[in-house]
Amino acid sequence: MKLHATIDRVTDRIRRRSQQSRDAYLKKIARAAEDGPRRAHLSCGNQAHAYAAMDDKDDMATTRKPNIGVVTAYNDMLSAHQPYERYPDIIRRAGHAAGATVQVAGGVPAMCDGVTQGRAGMELSLFSRDVIALATGVALSHDCFDAALYLGVCDKIVPGLVIGAATFGHIPAVFIPAGPMPSGLPNDEKSKIRQQFAAGEVGRDALMAAEMASYHSPGTCTFYGTANSNQMLMEFMGLHLPGSSFVNPNTPLREALTVAGVERAAAMTRLGNEYLPAGEILDEKAFVNGIVGLMATGGSTNLVMHIPAMARAAGVLIDIEDFHDLSEAVPLMARVYPNGLADVNHFHAAGGLGYMIGQLLEAGLLHPDVRTINGTGLDGYTAEPKLDGDRLRWEAGSKDTLNDRILRPVSDPFARTGGLKQLEGNLGRGVIKVSAVAEERHVIEAKARVFSDQEDVKT
Template sequence: MSLDPRIAETTARIRNRSAERRARYLARLDAAIPGSPYRGQLGCTNLAHGFAASPIEDKFRIKDLSLKAPNIGIVTAYNDMLSAHQPFGVYPDIIKQAAREVGATAQVAGGVPAMCDGITQGQDGMELSLFSRDVIAMSTAIGMSHNMFDAGLCLGVCDKIVPGLLIGALRFGHLPFIFVPGGPMPTGVSNDQKAKVRQQYAAGEVGQDALLESESQSYHAPGTCTFYGTANSNQMLMEIMGLHMPSAAFVPPGTELRTALTRAAAQRIVQITNGRPDFAPIGRVIDENAIVNGIIGLLATGGSTNHTLHLVAMARAAGIIIDWSDFESLSHVIPLLAKVYPNGKADVNQFHEAGGMAFLIRELLDAGLLHDDVLTVTGKGLRQYATAPVLESGKLVWQAPAKESGDPGVLSTAAAPFSADGGLRLLQGNLGRSVIKVSAVKLEHRKVRAPAKVFESQDAFLKAAKAGELKDQDFVAVLRFQGPKAIGMPELHQLTPTLANCQDKGFKVALVTDGRMSGASGKVPAAIHVSPEAAAGGALARVQDGDIIELDSDAGILRIEVDEQVFAQRTPATFDIEKPQYGMGRDMFGNLRAAVSVAEEGACILTLED
């Protein structure tokens, strides 16, 4: 089927907006391609340093430039504290052996930091989380900067790690890269049960022992957390933008199929290096069509709102400019085809078993809702991603998915979607611009008009709730000075159980903040990423307790009902952004807070201006 004209129109708008910047990016990419194998540009001393510790067989291939044997750089986010990244510990040996079998070599180019929002949630360390993305991008660049490599394999899964790896890789746009995932952990306690215990704990109905037992039954094994948050949204994105081996995203760790896919990635990257017929530099794989496909995948699956930051930043790294209006316009076109927690009861394992990414991509392509004319790491066209891998007598092959969903309550067709739109909205008004995810919000909760309750920290909100100040009333919690310039834009899920309890009692409640809620945004309406943020002179700094705020996600409205002149004459609350923040290393990140861009520009500390 031909591409939906509304998608074509949005893509054309992005292409026109990005034309000059993208042209400069591609010119630099093309200028960097000659010279492969790139280690041939090194002096003898430089090169000798590069292979000094290699095994004899690898040393010979790296040393003899006449062989033109590709050398693959592995950039890894491995650590064994984080369940999602623990499986990567064995990957380098698997990759090196697979590369040798096709006449190439592979070396670990470097490691990147990998922090977990689940561990730092509500803690001081969370204030470093968003900035870790750009640190990871720079770390990726350091690993690849030795000019020893003809391509890269990126090992990462979670929230800021994959975006950081991709931003860094795109600055080496002349090289091919494949992203190699780890897969989700087995299904544990249901997400509904986990959320219920959290609400019970917030209400004082159960103790810490019950809460910890519930959490440890949910997060219990190597692999990615199984709810559809930012980590799993990352994996969906890498697949639908053509940077994975097809349907690699949600294959469990520690299985024969997972190992086969890792080996396949290591051998495929050799085939797409410069001088080979299938040459696919990452700066050409990620183009305007691929970025639009990423937004579409996010909308069709009800993915993480963090990608209204990260996808913007990733696109800019390739010379492409997108903004929240692009998300908004596509959201009205793209139907919701997946119901995965927090948008439903299922987890990503059940989504994968129902047909997963192969089924989803086929449905979108057949409905004219994806660009098929893209370059991917497997070749030209996205249609190959509408296939799923299986092992036949130990050999990896890809097959078409079943015609029918394995579970229509989890994964549906484009002809019978769960919702006619993607569930992401742009809110605008005299409080600024904001995004809201409504795919998990019931229709009766999508419009809230209520008095403001203003807070300047999560602790202040929780203290007020504990004191009964939020009890038995409608309210809009305004949590300001949570933006990137103020404290680094931490996630605010610590507030969710309390807000959900208030809503469950029949009251109209909402959250308005310049902070983040992200991948686990749930049933309470939350206008997040409000821009400009309060610390940068945004309107939230002038909001006072009792002001009536209207949040209407259907009409796209976020406004305060105060006379315009009266509101303008108010003295804004202040936040001392020059004051150092101490503890958990926060004092080292002051320059990043000062330099960060606004949320709609990706909240970047890297300018990436061409």
């Protein structure tokens, strides 16, 4: 299918805008890679420090096995990140089986907006993205790693990890998801109880019971907010394995996908024949594909802040107008809460990202000719992972939606556009997401009240 004219035009605009910065970035990562694996240039003392605690230190010192670094956002206060507690052991076993060694390179902070909303801690939230990027850089600064695995899910964590991965763009990068928690209290019931509490019709005990039934187990919150939009983005940009974003935690398929991610990281190092540095994946086509995914799924507007920051770390310059123009060309294909009643588990069961990518490719709305950790173009991301006994395989995904109340084809979308609009006025520029707003409310004329502090809003 011929590429849609708007996708082509916007991509070319980004390419021309970014030419100088992107060229400088690619030269920088090429210089970092030109001497081969950087740990080969460490002194004996440097290496002895790095390997001292490892059981397989002799392999590190005397063989050409690739060494995989793990950057983890694990903590057990975030349900989305709690499953990562077990991942280092899984990754070590998988790495050894693949002929590699593995070290946890470092940890990054991970905070939850769901906990800090309305509290002073929320003022740290956006800043935490840059702390995460810095912490990732600290973890990788030891020059010990031939590839890196990034463990993170939520709002600021994935953008911070991507910025760090781009900064060390000569190192291959694989992002490993943890998956959403199973479905809990239906979203319409949760909303109803919140409204009843606000009206004084039920007490705090009923509200607390409803909230605990909604957020109830390890895994990402099941609504389609920033965390799950991040997971979509990583898949559309080829940094996840196909079909891996929305597989529930602590399941055999989830573990098999983690093992497969380790195997891909081991295969992509400079020591093998499939060297693929992260910086070569993170080009203008990959970011355009990510924005298309954002529009087609009705994802979080927070990514309008994060995508330009991630892209800039790889020398790609993205502007608000790019989001607006792509939104005008990309139809809204999904209704996932808060843009509908279904959650991400229902979306995944209806065909999920594989179905959507296939539809968008057929319509010419995605770049197929991108580099991905899967070793394929984006067409490889229409496949669905399955377990055949203990063996992981990918098979062709559904070409039909399995629930058209949640997921629709390009030819019959929920809305003609992605629903993200650029606003301009005497105060500046911004964006608004209209895909979840009733059409009769698209134009509102009213007086505005301006607040400078969230406490003033509450009072």
